[in-house]
Amino acid sequence: MKRLSLILVLAFVAATLVTAQDIKVGGVGPVTGEAATFGVSTKNGVMLAAEEWNAKGGLFNNRKVRVIFEDDKGDPAEGATVYTKLIQQDNVVAIIGTVMSKVTLAGAPIAQAAGVPMISPTSTNEMVTKVGDYIYRACFIDPFQGTVGANFAFKDLGARKAAALFDIGNDYTKGLAENFRAQFLKLGGQVVAFEGHPFGATDFKAQLTKILAGKPDVLYVSDYYNDVGLIAKQARELGFTGPMVGGDGWDSPDLVKIGGNAVNNGYFTNHYAAADPRPIVQEFVKKYKAKFGAEPDALATLAYDAANIMFDAIKRAGSTKGSAIRDALKTTNLNVVSGQVTFDANRNPIKAAVIIEMKDGKQVFKTTVNP
């Protein structure tokens, strides 16, 4: 116990030694545990953004940002502890985090109660930002991808008759398909089939036969890559040659391994594409590769964006007061790697999605689609 108290005392001393001028911002991510790769990417993204701001002279009045990054292990209980620590012990002015919705939902009420603004890079659960007016996120929520997919299918692919296939036991795929249908109908299209398949199915021919009987121009498949691969194969076997569209669940190298050539003429919505020619994207990819030796994934990108959105808000607020930063976040209008971003009334971002095409077994950047 003596040693433990020594460690605690040392920590307090260290905490007070930090130059008072630095603006402390908390970062949270699952650096260890089952989602460790997510956490490491998130940490990299946040740290890179902080480094850039400090190289430019800090947030405001030459005050630099100091990120205190904590590990939540992907565990809600640990998340609550970390949020409490950052707010009560480190007195951070804002928090960037965390990755998994279940952990963010444990941390958000703590940040809200303390009046500390926070932005989650990648928590897509709708409830997250509904916790309160201090809670923002940098990623679009699931249903939004369905809307974007419908816009792309109708306007860019010129489809007028669509069909959707989804996993009936999964909120994510169901939500995407429902929003796709709603938007496609709104645009004046026709949805000839809307079929759910049971979780864990490997044979989709019954549903596909029914779907293809309606002769759709486009097939919307909101499943994850493993199901998508199988569905694509079986749809092609049944003679479907039209385009298929889906969501970010497609984003895996395994998609081609499972689906082979069948996934060609497939398109999916995603947060960002490394091949996007916008200068801000190319500059970010270059810097990230130089520093971490790997191409940034969506998590690193969204963390980088979330950090930039938060730092920008602190700068515009010109203050470290929670309410001032919150108000500045509300009026965000910033060009970040994943697009030009503003926030809606529920503190969800309004920004473009990118469309990635599967061409000859490779992901090719197609276009960006605005909401």
Next chain:
Amino acid sequence: MKKFNLPKLLIFVIAFYAAIQILYSTEIMNGYILHIINQSLIYVILAVSLNLINGITGQFSLGHMGFAGVGAYVSGTISTLVFKINPSSPNGMLIFILAIVAGGLAAAVVGFLIGFPSLRLKGDYLAIVTLGFGEIIRTVFNNIDYVGGPRGLLGIPKFSNFTTITIAALITIVVIRNLVESSHGRAMLAVRENELAAELVGVNTTRYKVLAFVIGAFFAGIAGGLFAHLLQMAHPTQFGFIKSVEVLIMIYAGGVGSITGSTIAAFALTFLSEGLRIGIRAIADATGLPIGGEWRMVVYSLLLIFIMLFKTEGLMGTKESKLIRLKEVE
């Protein structure tokens, strides 16, 4: 003759409670430390109740957090979905207490149901059955839409605080200590020491094993309910196998069979895990070494290995402090 020493324990707990309250209200201690203390106290309930099953009755349960999950979900459902209370609603506290007790009772019923068929098993086999049970509980919550399914039960009101958690932990320790001191407890110890011999002298071994599971599950359910009302959410992944192992580590590090040991270990390991977070960062800042928070779990695990190497019987062995005196059983 043994003397009834509840007053001593009470004085100690009241002094502890008052000290923490004073430190907190004078802002010498911040909300972070208080949060860790709250968490430690919940782990005390979990560890002491698991100790009744594993340490005192000599069974091997790997599904303790499953019981906690039942408590968390049942009490959370009652407070959040049925009565929709919040800390300012009239009778809120009363409904909260009833919800927590209901959660404990539900967990006890599940403990009883699981107990009967599986308690004919011993050792490794029992461990596997309890492990499977814990996973079943988790999967069930994952599939009930009413309690949020895979998204978890959200928006649970924050009723758990230092006062309620301290009282619950005190009650757990007193009840389990008194149980162990009673003839029932003696029978449980007999089951642990030699089941066959216990049966020969007329101890109904199945009954005492089930009793241990029911009481252990009841308090685990209480702890789960308190946890849900502290975190303001319950999520299926919080009640998985890994979490059960964390509690198991506490009773082994503290000393199997020692209530004092479980209590100290619950505090020590919870604080150690957080202390390392701060300590490693302080070292990194002071030396400039590129070590981050992810090294925390490495050091934590190493320390556990050292505890078990150099103190195989745990911090306390089977001994109890004078505050929680317990007859030595050889």
